[in-house]
Amino acid sequence: MRFYSRKNYIAISLLLLIAAINIFFFFKRNKFGTYKHYVSYDNLYSEKNNQPELRKRWNNTFRFNSIREKDSARKLAISKAGIILKDSSFQKMIKIAKWISNEFRGISKGQPIDSVLRLPMLQQYEATVKNQTPIWCGTYANMFLFFCKASNIETRIIEFFKPGDHHVINECYLPESKKWIAVDLTYNYIFFQDENYKLLNTLDVISAVDNNRSIYVNQVVSDSLVIKKISGNQIFWEKYLQFNPDIYYYKETNPAHIYTTKDKIKRYIFPVSHYSIFSTAKQSNIWFFIRTFFIYTLFLLIVYLLYRLFKGK
Numbered sequence: 001m002r003f004y005s006r007k008n009y010i011a012i013s014l015l016l017l018i019a020a021i022n023i024f025f026f027f028k029r030n031k032f033g034t035y036k037h038y039v040s041y042d043n044l045y046s047e048k049n050n051q052p053e054l055r056k057r058w059n060n061t062f063r064f065n066s067i068r069e070k071d072s073a074r075k076l077a078i079s080k081a082g083i084i085l086k087d088s089s090f091q092k093m094i095k096i097a098k099w100i101s102n103e104f105r106g107i108s109k110g111q112p113i114d115s116v117l118r119l120p121m122l123q124q125y126e127a128t129v130k131n132q133t134p135i136w137c138g139t140y141a142n143m144f145l146f147f148c149k150a151s152n153i154e155t156r157i158i159e160f161f162k163p164g165d166h167h168v169i170n171e172c173y174l175p176e177s178k179k180w181i182a183v184d185l186t187y188n189y190i191f192f193q194d195e196n197y198k199l200l201n202t203l204d205v206i207s208a209v210d211n212n213r214s215i216y217v218n219q220v221v222s223d224s225l226v227i228k229k230i231s232g233n234q235i236f237w238e239k240y241l242q243f244n245p246d247i248y249y250y251k252e253t254n255p256a257h258i259y260t261t262k263d264k265i266k267r268y269i270f271p272v273s274h275y276s277i278f279s280t281a282k283q284s285n286i287w288f289f290i291r292t293f294f295i296y297t298l299f300l301l302i303v304y305l306l307y308r309l310f311k312g313k
Contacts, residue, residue: 008308015301022298025291029268033291036283039276041203044249047178055173060252061156062142062149065120072122073150081147089153093172094225096147097183097190100140101220103129104185110134121146140185141168142253148172157250158182158202162243171202187236188219193227202247203278208232209241247278269295 025033043049064070077083081099083092112134116127125143128135141157148155154173159166169184181191182202192200193216194208200215208215209232217228217235232238252258252274266272269292271285 008305011301011305011308015298015305018294018298018301021294022291025294029291033288035267035271035273035285035288037271037273037276038282039249039278041278043276044278045180045201045203050173050178050180055154057251058154058156058173060254060257061250062145063254063257064149069120069122070150073147076122076125077147077151083151088174088176089172090174090176092151093148093153093174093181093183094190096151096153097144097185098220098223098225100143100147101185101188101190102223104135104140104143107132107135109136112136112139137168137186141170144170144183144185145253156180157253159248159250160237160240160245162240162245165240167237167240169202174199184237189235190218190220190225192217205235205237206241206247209235209238244280249276249278251275 064073077096077099080103081092081095083095087095107128112128116124116131116133119127121142125146127133128139145155145157148170154175156171157168158171159168161167167186169182169186171180171182173180177199179199180201181199182205183189183191192205194200194204195214195216197216200208205215207213212232214229214231215235217230218225219228220226257263258274263274267274271288271292
């Protein structure tokens with residue numbers, strides 16, 4: 001073994017150095033080398049990028065634990081929201097939004113209780129309504145996502161940040177109009193329209209806010225939808241958008257899947273992410289590729305030294 005060490009001194013020394021570099025990157029993994037998948041408006045909203053096969057990338061936004069869970073959620077939505085068979089995706093979306101908005105209206109805003117957040121979604125809904133436990137934007141967004149998905153409405157989670165705070169909303173895909181539309185139940189924004197009553201997605205709304213254009217907001221009042229014209233700087237999003245935040249589009253939201261050891265290793269080694277980012281100031285992924293270079297170099301050095309060890313026997 002001593003002869004082997006002397007003969008492979010350079011390779012062993014390099015191995016130790018590369019191992020130390022990998023250890024550094026591992027402990028600094030949240031600061032250096034997190035892969036970020038950037039997308040454009042066209043990637044997110046153009047018709048060519050929203051063909052049925054391509055929309056499958058959003059299929060795992062929420063994964064039901066069983067067929068029974070999905071069926072129970074669907075039946076509850078039918079019962080509570082009054083969904084009928086002939087309803088379009090748009091009509092079903094509005095009914096679910098009205099139901100959840102009315103159901104949660106009297107519940108105080110605040111940090112949800114951890115024990116409630118750990119419950120399956122149906123039980124979370126029941127506990128929240130029965131015990132009137134605090135809710136925040138994530139509660140609205142996740143409940144809406146859950147019941148829309150159960151009703152076969154393609155829905156995703158979107159998040160934007162300001163220093164020390166963040167806000168979570170939804171988008172639904174309407175196959176009838178081939179459009180994604182923004183929904184924000186926290187502020188009772190069921191959907192948005194421009195001056196020509198064209199339905200708006202999240203980035204359309206943000207563009208209107210940035211340019212202080214008028215927006216028509218559809219909100220629930222009692223059991224009816226009321227349309228209200230507001231200027232861009234009057235929308236509640238403005239307090240977040242003034243910081244020009246990155247917009248996160250989540251492809252996976254369930255922590256039970258995102259934080260498995262297998263998925264964490266996959267994201268650490270390969271250029272994959274459970275979200276896509278729209279940003280006006282894209283950052284480079286150079287640190288991620290530097291980190292992966294050292295990971296692969298370490299692996300190759302180990303293989304080389306093992307080869308040398310067994311060859312010498």
